[in-house]
Amino acid sequence: MRLFTYLSLLFFALCLATSAYAQDSLAVDTGDTSTLMIQVENAAAKTNVRDEAPNLSEIFSMAKIFWALVFLLSGYIGIRVISKILEILAERSTQYRITLKGLIPVVRILGWIFVLFIIVAGIFQPPAATILALSASVGVAVGFASQDILKNIFGGVMILFDRPFQVGDKIEVGSYYGEVTQIGLRSTRVVTPDDSLVSIPNSEIMNGSVSNSNAGEANCQVVAEIYLPISIDTVRVREIATQAAQVSKYIYLAKPIAVLFFNEVKDRKSYLKMRLKAYVMDIRSEFAFKSEMTEIVIKALIDDQLINDQDFN
Incomplete structure (x- = not known):
């Protein structure tokens, strides 16, 4: 219309x-x-x-x-x-x-x-x-x-020439993370995961660090984190997490799937933090894939009696 x-x-x-x-x-x-x-x-x-x-x-x-x-x-x-x-x-x-x-x-x-x-x-x-x-x-x-406006305009021109990111990329600038929807002469607009539209002045982007999740590609890496008991069978957990990722409708199988474990201490108690790292075909499926992996992996671990409700109390 x-x-x-x-x-x-x-x-x-x-x-x-x-x-x-x-x-x-x-x-x-x-x-x-x-x-x-x-x-x-x-x-x-x-x-x-x-x-x-x-x-x-x-x-x-x-x-x-x-x-x-x-x-x-x-x-x-x-x-x-x-x-x-x-x-x-x-x-x-x-x-x-x-x-x-x-x-x-x-x-x-x-x-x-x-x-x-x-x-x-x-x-x-x-x-x-x-x-x-x-x-x-x-x-x-x-x-x-209008010195600030000129700085933003110069920053917008430099973004177009230097291309640290482009429209459609998932970037993180300061405390904001989301998909770039517009690169203007004054500001860059980003849609955050909670569907908020944030306008970031181009001068701040040029003077700060920018993290680009997909660098111009349609696919991007997604990391799902789950805290597990320190005594859990990591071999079985790795098999369950890998299989769950392989059958997902969002997965991009041309790139590897990795399951890593890290020891962390919270409230004077040790936990294993599992990080499932995989790629999705579309960057817009990032959070849907992360939620799906968390649900499927935890349900499979409970069904195999590897964890129970008391492990999270």
């Missing part, structure tokens, strides 16, 4: 632009000869005065402002439509989801650069001296007023 709305707005903007262009052409065709002669004389007079500074009213005329707004609206709708199409295609394929979603921020940045270039160089066409003077003034003003 949102895609249909964007397409309708894009069609409306194109129709508006076409109508305006047709009206301008009609006005030129129906103009009398004297008006055209006056325009030619004015143009010749302007070419003779080469050293005269350009008039701001000529650079920022109402017609140019109108066309700039039309291109801004068309560019905004076009970028949203392309991003939405890529997102829909990505959600339909687990194998290419991360690759397609990684193209979305690139399309947005390149799209806006193209739109702004067309508006400045194609519509307003200011002299080079005016562009340099305006850029210097705006740069100094913006630099003092």
